[in-house]
Every structure is written in structure tokens, then in C-alpha cells.
Amino acid sequence: MTTEPRAFATVDLGAATVSVALIGKLDRSWRLIGSCALPSAAGADGAVASLVERLRRADPDLLDRLGVGGPDAGDLVRVEARSANARTLAIVAATERSLAPLVAAAQRSGWLTVAASAQTTDPLTMTRMLLDGATDAILAGATDPPAADERSALGELAALVAAVATRRPDRLIVLAGGMAERQSEFGDSTKRAGETVLAPAAGTGPAGDPLRGLLLELAGPSTDARRALGAAAAAIADVTDRRVELVEIGFDGATRAIAHPATANGPALLDLAVVPGAGLAPADPDDDVVDRVLAWSTVASDRHRLRDRLRELRIAPWADASGDGLDLRVAAAHASLARILEATPDMGAHGVPDLVVAAGGVWSAMPPSLVALTLADVIRRPGASQLVMDGAALLAPLGGIPEARERRAVIADLLDDLLVPLGTLVMPAGLRAGRPAGHVVVHATASAASTDLGSGDLALVPLDPGCGAIADFHFRDAVRLGGRGRGFALDVAGGLAGLLVDLRDVPMRLPDRADTRRELLRSWQATVRPRSHP
Amino acid sequence: MIEDTELAMVPVRRLVESPVDAVFTLAPGDRALVETGESVVVGAPIAERLRDPRLEEIALTSTVEPVPGARWSRDGGAGPAGVRHTEDGGELLFTWRSRWRLATGDVPDPLEAPVAGIVRDVQPGTSITLRATGQGIRGVVTLGGPTRGKLRMATGASGGLRPGGLDVGLAGTILVVGTRIDAETLTRARAMGIRGIIVAGLASKERRDFLASEARQRAALHRLPPYAVLIMDGANRRPMAGPLMDIFELLAGREVAIVGDPPTLVFDAPELTLPTPPADLVRVRGGALLGAEGRWLGPAGLRRFDGGVHLEAGRIRLGDGSVATVALGDLERFA
Numbered sequence: 099m100t101t102e103p104r105a106f107a108t109v110d111l112g113a114a115t116v117s118v119a120l121i122g123k124l125d126r127s128w129r130l131i132g133s134c135a136l137p138s139a140a141g142a143d144g145a146v147a148s149l150v151e152r153l154r155r156a157d158p159d160l161l162d163r164l165g166v167g168g169p170d171a172g173d174l175v176r177v178e179a180r181s182a183n184a185r186t187l188a189i190v191a192a193t194e195r196s197l198a199p200l201v202a203a204a205q206r207s208g209w210l211t212v213a214a215s216a217q218t219t220d221p222l223t224m225t226r227m228l229l230d231g232a233t234d235a236i237l238a239g240a241t242d243p244p245a246a247d248e249r250s251a252l253g254e255l256a257a258l259v260a261a262v263a264t265r266r267p268d269r270l271i272v273l274a275g276g277m278a279e280r281q282s283e284f285g286d287s288t289k290r291a292g293e294t295v296l297a298p299a300a301g302t303g304p305a306g307d308p309l310r311g312l313l314l315e316l317a318g319p320s321t322d323a324r325r326a327l328g329a330a331a332a333a334i335a336d337v338t339d340r341r342v343e344l345v346e347i348g349f350d351g352a353t354r355a356i357a358h359p360a361t362a363n364g365p366a367l368l369d370l371a372v373v374p375g376a377g378l379a380p381a382d383p384d385d386d387v388v389d390r391v392l393a394w395s396t397v398a399s400d401r402h403r404l405r406d407r408l409r410e411l412r413i414a415p416w417a418d419a420s421g422d423g424l425d426l427r428v429a430a431a432h433a434s435l436a437r438i439l440e441a442t443p444d445m446g447a448h449g450v451p452d453l454v455v456a457a458g459g460v461w462s463a464m465p466p467s468l469v470a471l472t473l474a475d476v477i478r479r480p481g482a483s484q485l486v487m488d489g490a491a492l493l494a495p496l497g498g499i500p501e502a503r504e505r506r507a508v509i510a511d512l513l514d515d516l517l518v519p520l521g522t523l524v525m526p527a528g529l530r531a532g533r534p535a536g537h538v539v540v541h542a543t544a545s546a547a548s549t550d551l552g553s554g555d556l557a558l559v560p561l562d563p564g565c566g567a568i569a570d571f572h573f574r575d576a577v578r579l580g581g582r583g584r585g586f587a588l589d590v591a592g593g594l595a596g597l598l599v600d601l602r603d604v605p606m607r608l609p610d611r612a613d614t615r616r617e618l619l620r621s622w623q624a625t626v627r628p629r630s631h632p
Numbered sequence: 633m634i635e636d637t638e639l640a641m642v643p644v645r646r647l648v649e650s651p652v653d654a655v656f657t658l659a660p661g662d663r664a665l666v667e668t669g670e671s672v673v674v675g676a677p678i679a680e681r682l683r684d685p686r687l688e689e690i691a692l693t694s695t696v697e698p699v700p701g702a703r704w705s706r707d708g709g710a711g712p713a714g715v716r717h718t719e720d721g722g723e724l725l726f727t728w729r730s731r732w733r734l735a736t737g738d739v740p741d742p743l744e745a746p747v748a749g750i751v752r753d754v755q756p757g758t759s760i761t762l763r764a765t766g767q768g769i770r771g772v773v774t775l776g777g778p779t780r781g782k783l784r785m786a787t788g789a790s791g792g793l794r795p796g797g798l799d800v801g802l803a804g805t806i807l808v809v810g811t812r813i814d815a816e817t818l819t820r821a822r823a824m825g826i827r828g829i830i831v832a833g834l835a836s837k838e839r840r841d842f843l844a845s846e847a848r849q850r851a852a853l854h855r856l857p858p859y860a861v862l863i864m865d866g867a868n869r870r871p872m873a874g875p876l877m878d879i880f881e882l883l884a885g886r887e888v889a890i891v892g893d894p895p896t897l898v899f900d901a902p903e904l905t906l907p908t909p910p911a912d913l914v915r916v917r918g919g920a921l922l923g924a925e926g927r928w929l930g931p932a933g934l935r936r937f938d939g940g941v942h943l944e945a946g947r948i949r950l951g952d953g954s955v956a957t958v959a960l961g962d963l964e965r966f967a
Contacts, residue, residue, distance in 0.1 A: 414964075419937070
């Protein structure tokens with residue numbers, strides 16, 4: 099007789115979606131028994147009870163073996179991840195030049211931002227911004243040491259921020275770079291309810307890591323679902339010994355994590371960015387957001403109409419999820435994904451990952467083929483990657499398991515269940531436009547199939563989930579695909595979408611004419627979607 | 633059991649909320665006229681907002697140690713934040729090189745309490761929070777405001793309002809408009825002295841045009857009467873929810889208020905028994921049946937919808953007797 103639970107529930111409670119799953123121990127391994135995703139209004143308790151009830155009706159013996167008692171599953175152990183609401187950081191600096199890297203660091207470190215520099219904003223407007231009820235914390239920064247053009251304004255700026263800190267003692271104050279030297283002007287920090295934190299200066303590339311890491315720590319609790327995704331990505335990289343890139347799009351924010359396993363040449367790597375501004379449904383969609391979504395929409399619409407639909411999406415994220423509503427979500431996912439990449443330009447330097455993981459509520463109501471196409475449309479870089487999806491939203495709860503060894507063991511057990519294979523994306527670059535590009539022969543277990551490739555095309559080669567194959571590419575001209583050459587043999591894995599050979603432009607260039615663009619987008623969607631889909 | 637569980641999956645919309653903590657935004661230089669814990673009555677001035685705030689520099693000679701956020705007057709020196717009522721002065725922001733930066737202005741607009749209540753919090757330069765006496769019906773956004781007036785039904789749940797439907801006899805009222813309204817009607821309503829509009833949906837274009845008109849009016853430097861638009865559902869055209877209409881009809885002829893944060897219609901009518909909708913009443917809030925109402929029949933399980941999307945669904949009986957299968961995410965129920 100053991101007291102160890104033989105089953106537990108995972109709960110990923112987001113702003114729009116609650117995803118629950120039942121994990122059970124079968125033959126000494128943890129396995130996914132069932133999962134469902136519902137509007138978050140259903141609540142975690144309701145969603146778990148609903149899932150257990152359905153599983154009980156489907157296979158009561160299995161639940162008995164797992165020891166899942168009572169009809170409401172109230173005694174079930176839960177591993178829960180919750181997405182915290184992003185807070186707003188007001189950022190001030192002496193000059194626009196010193197402000198920009200501070201804003202860039204904060205935007206990818208879990209904060210919504212408002213910003214102003216003394217160079218362009220008068221003290222009254224700046225005070226109003228800092229005192230605003232929507233502001234949760236203040237970051238005042240300067241380069242270290244302060245540059246010549248900053249020095250003359252830093253004194254007055256520090257006096258302004260110190261006055262606000264006196265008036266709002268509950269607010270977190272972060273003094274970065276050269277501004278930290280002015281801490282004495284902020285008085286006795288022990289008398290304030292809010293923390294006063296000294297931080298390193300902002301920087302680009304690895305030089306900016308310390309400030310970004312600190313801001314991420316300050317942004318929310320360590321148990322936040324988006325931060326847990328970083329730990330999950332690292333565990334997957336470790337278990338699979340592959341370079342992993344995870345992209346999560348949620349209602350109120352987005353995450354990008356790159357994890358590499360430890361090798362003989364270096365330690366393991368984890369680069370995590372949480373970008374609240376890249377959420378699927380911004381609270382007040384401005385023209386930039388609307389235009390970005392419009393660029394990827396296959397439905398004819400004007401700006402006003404699309405803004406209406408985005409507002410409706412914000413108010414009721416699960417409403418109107420099919421038909422034109424699906425098109426809106428697909429287009430909005432494209433726009434969100436593009437914003438994540440723009441907010442994290444440094445992360446591109448980590449190279450092409452072996453495995454791309456799509457996570458987040460937006461994908462749960464989207465056919466898998468469209469998930470693969472969205473990733474291919476936006477993440478444009480020559481190379482080959484396997485695409486998978488966190489279909490049961492297990493990664494955030496499992497990534498939140500505090501003990502690393504236990505986390506790794508559970509993820510290793512569940513690896514085949516938690517990552518739904520979408521297929522393999524092969525994206526060569528340097529093709530000559532307007533001519534045949536070559537062909538690919540896919541050698542599966544018992545057969546070989548040849549497919550002609552045309553420059554600018556999107557080719558889908560069916561390859562079922564669980565199937566591995568060798569894809570022999572023969573190009574007419576030399577292309578970039580990892581290295582440069584005309585012939586490549588790649589190990590590819592199948593999935594719900596299959597082998598996606600993407601011969602479109604890198605980077606992507608869409609037609610300016612809206613009707614031509616829509617027609618092109620429709621043709622790409624038709625290529626990847628199963629024939630049975632209307 | 634399972635049916636109850638599945639109905640619980642349908643998002644609940646609370647018809648009436650209590651208490652309502654209304655937040656009134658202040659900017660640096662605005663003057664709070666109330667203190668925390670103070671009771672206010674309807675129409676009492678609670679703050680003065682500067683229409684034309686500007687920054688000035690002053691050298692203080694007062695023996696009192698000034699602090700950021702304190703009021704300063706040219707004749708009275710500095711005092712604690714939020715309590716000194718002066719006509720010629722401003723709000724001390726910060727000191728730099730022995731001189732204080734002062735937020736001041738020439739034209740204050742009084743902010744009157746649209747509801748009675750107790751002041752919960754005063755943060756000079758940030759906000760006043762007032763716990764309203766009564767209950768509130770939450771919308772999704774308020775444009776303009778706050779305001780107060782006599783509630784009047786202008787249309788039915790599915791009706792719209794055009795400029796020609798307005799007349800001066802409606803001055804001082806807050807009108808309930810069923811489905812939708814355009815910017816021209818909104819601005820005309822303001823011009824006729826109507827105090828507010830409650831509408832199910834307002835399109836982004838109309839919202840933008842109305843806000844631009846409001847901004848032009850404010851730039852004209854004359855005090856505008858209070859006016860607000862409370863949007864109950866969103867941006868698309870749809871009828872007002874039946875249970876909401878039932879409450880509005882009950883409140884018709886009574887004084888109500890619209891506040892902006894949170895976007896809420898506030899009323900104080902303890903003697904009224906508000907109608908309670910049936911537990912199985914559901915309303916469609918997305919898709920082809922937008923705005924339709926019906927009765928919950930039971931879960932339909934995971935269904936495939938247009939576009940190859942699989943969604944949890946339920947069956948509902950509509951008003952005309954037909955049965956429809958609708959994604960759970962497209963439904964809402966009331967409590």
C-alpha cells in the first residue's frame with residue numbers, strides 16, 4: 099500500500115482559457131489520461147469536475163485504478179499554473195536615447211510600459227504619468243556612467259521621481275544605471291512600503307541580461323505561468339537533448355523561450371522573454387495593431403470593422419470562435435507572433451532550433467495545420483525544425499514544479515503525450531524567383547514519394563504523426579538550409595500537418611494590394627488544411 | 633449532475649453589483665475638496681479639475697516645511713495635501729535648485745458627485761474613490777462622464793435612435809437605446825441637454841467620431857454639462873439583453889448615474905424588487921445568432937464548427953421554438 103498519488107490534475111488558468119488535464123500513473127509511468135480547454139469563466143474547479151465526469155463515463159475502471167474518487171474530484175492533487183495580470187511600469191530617463199533600451203528591456207520582461215524622457219516631456223506631464231492610478235511601478239534609468247547629454251537633466255529628473263516616490267510610498271521604484279547613484283535623494287527607503295531597487299544599466303545583447311532578469315523577477319510571482327514555461331522549455335531541451343524554442347500566445351501576453359541542453363562545449367542555456375504587449379487581444383487596439391492583423395486576414399474588412407471585432411475579441415475571447423471568428427484569431431495570432439519576435443531581436447542569435455513548441459490558449463481553438471502555417475508564416479529563417487504543440491496545456495503547470503529533478507522526471511514520462519506533433523518545417527532561402535526549385539524525395543519506412551518544388555510555393559507532403567522519414571532535397575540552384583548547397587538529406591518527423599516545405603520569401607514579402615494578399619493567404623491556408631475542412 | 637456541471641461552464645454575467653467603488657481621476661494641479669471618510673451627497677463638489685494645467689516655478693518663503701502634493705496658495709503658504717481650499721495657487725510637485733515646481737491653472741471645472749456615498753480614498757494628483765450608495769449595473773466602457781439624470785426608455789431592446797428621434801423635452805434624462813447609435817445622434821443628444829445614453833453596442837468609428845467631437849467641445853474652453861455614454865456589450869450591433877431591459881424598465885423615471893471607472897450605471901432604489909431571470913436563460917453573445925436568447929436544454933459535447941474548429945457546445949431552445957447548437961463560448965447566462 100502506498101500513499102503516493104496515482105493521479106493528479108494539471109490546471110493552466112489563463113485570462114481567457116482554463117485548460118485542465120488528468121495525469122495518471124500507468125505501468126510505472128505518468129500518462130495523459132484526458133484534457134479539455136474551456137472559457138476561464140468556467141473556473142478551475144468546474145473544469146476539473148467536468149473533465150473527471152466525462153472520463154468516468156468513458157472509462158470508469160481506469161479512474162478506479164487511478165484512485166480518482168468522488169464525483170467532484172475534490173480530493174485530486176492539482177498542479178496549477180496561473181497567468182498573473184501584467185502590471186504597468188512607468189519608465190523615465192533623461193534622453194530618448196537612454197530611454198529606448200530601458201523600454202525594450204521592460205517590454206520583454208513581463209511589464210506593460212508607459213514611457214517619457216525629460217528631453218521630450220515636460221515635468222507636469224511626466225508627473226501625471228507617474229502618479230496615474232494605472233501605474234504600478236516606476237523605472238528611472240540612465241546609462242552608466244551617464245552620458246554628457248544626460249547629465250544636465252538627471253538632477254531634476256531624480257527630484258521629480260523622488261517626489262512621486264514620497265507621494266506614493268506603495269510604489270516599487272527601480273533606479274537603473276547612473277540613476278542608482280542618486281539613491282540618497284530618495285530619502286530613507288525603509289520608511290516606504292514599496293521597495294526601492296537598484297539595478298544595472300540597460301544594454302543590448304548579453305550586456306542587457308542583468309536588468310532584464312531583474313525586471314522579470316520584479317514583474318510577478320515566481321509561480322507565474324509564463325515564467326514556468328521557461329523552466330518547462332529547459333526541461334524539454336534537457337530530456338530530448340535538442341535546442342528548443344517555445345512561443346506562447348495568450349489573451350493578455352506572450353512568451354518566447356529558447357533553451358539549449360548542456361553540451362561538452364558549454365552549459366545549458368535558457369533565454370526567456372515575457373511580452374505582455376504581444377497578447378492576442380490588446381485592451382485598446384490602435385491603428386498599428388489593427389493594420390498588423392488586417393495584413394494577415396483572409397476576410398475583407400476595413401479598419402473600423404476590424405477594430406470592432408478586436409474589441410469584441412477582448413470582451414469575449416471565446417465568442418465567435420469559428421468561421422470568420424477563426425480567421426480573426428489566426429490573423430491576430432500572426433500579429434502577436436510578429437510582435438514577440440520584434441520585442442526579442444537578440445534571441446534570433448541563438449540559431450535555428452531543432453524543436454519549435456507552440457503553447458497558449460490561442461492555439462487550442464485552431465486546427466493544428468493552421469498552427470503550423472502561422473509559425474511558418476511569421477518565424478522566417480532558413481533551416482529545418484520540428485513543430486509541436488502543447489495540446490493539453492501541460493507545460494506551464496509542469497514547468498512550475500519547484501524541484502528540477504522531479505520536473506524533469508515528469509516531463510520525461512509525459513513527453514510523448516504533452517507535445518502534439520504538427521510536423522516538420524523545412525525553409526530554404528536564396529531561391530531564384532519564378533522558376534522550378536527542384537524536388538524532394540521522402541523516404542518513409544516502406545515507400546518513397548517525390549514532390550516537385552516551385553520557388554515561392556508552399557508544399558505539403560503528408561507524413562503521419564509518429565512517422566519518421568528521410569527527406570532528400572535536390573535543388574536546381576544552391577540554397578541556404580543550414581549550410582549552402584544544392585542537395586540536402588534531412589531527418590524529418592511527421593505530424594498532424596505533415597512535412598511543410600516552405601519555399602516562400604525569407605523574409606516574407608506580402609502583396610500590398612489587399613485583395614491579392616487575401617487571395618494568396620487563402621491559397622496557403624488551402625494548401626495546409628485537410629480537404630474535409632470547409 | 634453533468635448537465636448542471638455543463639451549464640456552469642457558461643460564463644455568468646452579474647446583472648447587479650454592490651458595492652460600487654467609483655474612481656474619479658485627478659491630475660496634478662486638480663484639487664480634491666473631500667477627505668477620506670467623508671460622506672457626500674448627490675451634486676456635492678468633490679474636486680476641481682484644471683482645464684488648462686501648467687507648470688510654474690516658485691520660491692517658498694514659508695516657515696512650514698512643504699511636501700510634494702501639498703496645496704500652496706499665494707496668500708496662505710503650503711498646507712497638507714487635499715485639505716487647503718484656495719483660489720489662487722496650485723499643487724507642489726517637487727523642488728529643484730531651491731525652487732518648487734507648481735502645477736496650477738486658471739480655469740477650474742468643478743467635479744460634482746454623481747452619486748451619494750462615502751469617500752474611501754483621496755490621492756491628490758491621482759484619484760478620489762467613492763463608495764456609492766446603491767447598486768450598479770456594469771457595462772464594458774463609459775465614454776465621457778460622470779453624469780446623472782432621470783432614466784428613460786428611448787427604444788425597445790432591438791431599437792436604434794436617430795437624430796430626428798431627439799427633442800428638447802428629453803433634456804436632463806439618460807436614455808436607454810436598444811441596439812446601436814451613431815456619433816451624430818450622440819453629439820446632438822449632448823447639445824439638447826440629454827445627460828447620458830445607455831446602448832448595447834457602439835461601433836469603433838462612432839466611438840472615435842464622438843470622442844473627437846467631445847475633445848473639440850472641451851477645447852472651446854467653456855464648461856460642458858455632464859454627459860456620458862455607457863456601452864453595455866461591445867462594438868457589434870445586437871439587441872440589449874432582455875434581463876437588463878427588464879431592470880431598466882423598472883428604473884425608468886428614477887434618478888440614476890453613470891460613472892466611468894468602473895463603467896457602471898448606479899442607482900439607489902432599495903425599495904424595488906429587481907426581477908431575477910430564470911437560471912436556464914442563456915444569451916448568445918457571438919456568431920450568427922448574436923443577441924438571441926433562449927433556454928438551456930443541455931450539453932452537446934465537443935462539436936465541429938465552421939473552419940474545422942472543435943468547441944464544447946450546448947443546445948438551446950430559442951424564442952421561436954427552434955433548437956440551436958451553440959458553442960459554450962458564445963453563450964452567457966445571468967445571475
